[in-house]
Amino acid sequence: MAHSEDPDKVIDGIKTRKEIDLPAAIVACQDALEQYPDEARFHYQLGAALYYHASAGDVDAALNNLRAASDRGYRQATFVLGYIYSLNDKVPQDLCRTGHLWQRTLSQGHPWSKFWFAKHQLNGSFKNCSFYVSRADIDRYVMSFAALDLDESAERRTDELIALLKETRAEEARARANGNN
Structure with a gap:
């Protein structure tokens, strides 16, 4: 199976x-x-x-x-x-447990962990968890997932993830411009 x-x-x-x-x-x-x-x-x-x-x-x-x-x-x-x-x-x-498990698979090179971990991080699912994830790490996960030669489903997910990344970075830029770090 x-x-x-x-x-x-x-x-x-x-x-x-x-x-x-x-x-x-x-x-x-x-x-x-x-x-x-x-x-x-x-x-x-x-x-x-x-x-x-x-x-x-x-x-x-x-x-x-x-x-x-x-x-x-x-x-x-x-x-x-x-x-x-x-x-x-x-x-x-248990989203914190999810994050810890996916961090482990990220270190093992699991391809779909890149997508799901980045998506959850960008959506704020891990905001109350004890681990830190840098913007550079998230950008790297998104770009490395986008570079994978997977299937059509992965292509749609890549587009979804890149759009979410752009939206998140735009929100961060607006917050910085308004003085809200």
């Missing part, structure tokens, strides 16, 4: 959850983990399948598997954990 945007996938990924037989994927991942219990990719795939298929009890198992994959260095798992904590869907929203 490879995600199409997983930079470390070993096969072509799927585009939508509708393409997945989740119960079969869960069984296949569990079988794979029985044979290879330390394989981070299998923990990630099981965690993702459980989360997508989640009933109340499966969420904890999903998060545990995603954390196991993340702890083993699987950057897509770390990214997805951050994404889950950004949603306020099946777990309480």
Whole structure:
């Protein structure tokens, strides 16, 4: 069950959850983990399948598997954990945790972390968090994401992110001109 945007996938990924037989994927991942219990990719795939298929009890198992994959260095798992904590869907929203997780994947070169981290930072989602992100870092994330050769979806996201960056910088300039730092 490879995600199409997983930079470390070993096969072509799927585009939508509708393409997945989740119960079969869960069984296949569990079988794979029985044979290879330390394989981070299998923990990630099981965690993702459980989360997508989640009933109340499966969420904890999903998060545990995603954390196991993340702890083993699987950057897509770390990214997805951050994404889950950004949603306020099946777990309480924790944007600071999201930011910390995405900072980790930024340092690992995860391509979509550049987009989502920059977007959340520019939207002010991380304003109450304990980490500092410079304007230069955000500019670098935006420009490096724009330089990636991804898919059509990424091109639309790039346009969205550049527009948000320009809007944010214009607001900052107006605030400085009005003496509001």
